[in-house]
Amino acid sequence: MDKLKMEEMVPGFVITEPGSTVRVKTADWRTFKPVIHYEKCTDCAICWVFCPEPAIEVRTDVEKGKYVINYDYCKGCGVCAHECPTKAIEMVRER
Numbered sequence: 001m002d003k004l005k006m007e008e009m010v011p012g013f014v015i016t017e018p019g020s021t022v023r024v025k026t027a028d029w030r031t032f033k034p035v036i037h038y039e040k041c042t043d044c045a046i047c048w049v050f051c052p053e054p055a056i057e058v059r060t061d062v063e064k065g066k067y068v069i070n071y072d073y074c075k076g077c078g079v080c081a082h083e084c085p086t087k088a089i090e091m092v093r094e095r
């Protein structure tokens with residue numbers, strides 16, 4: 001998505017359209033990224049529920065390992081790793 005010029009921005013930076021963040025890749029400044037260790041994952045969906053971004057996607061074409069991180073939107077907040085009941089998500093430093 002092209003960057004907006006100052007005069008094109010809405011006063012107060014109000015979001016006028018639902019779902020608009022999907023068009024903006026928001027992960028540029030991430031320091032740590034979550035990595036799912038699928039041998040520990042039970043597909044419980046808790047990471048998907050708690051992720052504050054549209055960063056965990058659900059695959060419907062597999063039996064196991066349905067939850068996948070979309071690194072275009074993951075900000076590396078670590079909420080998923082904190083909430084995962086089996087500690088299947090490890091936060092690793094970006095390179």
Ligand code: SF4
Nearest residue numbers: 041042044045047084
């Ligand atoms: S919270 Fe953990 S165990 Fe549950 S789906 Fe996510 S990675 Fe897998």
Ligand code: SF4
Nearest residue numbers: 051074075077078080
């Ligand atoms: S680190 Fe944060 S933004 Fe990234 S997938 Fe986990 S909960 Fe979502």
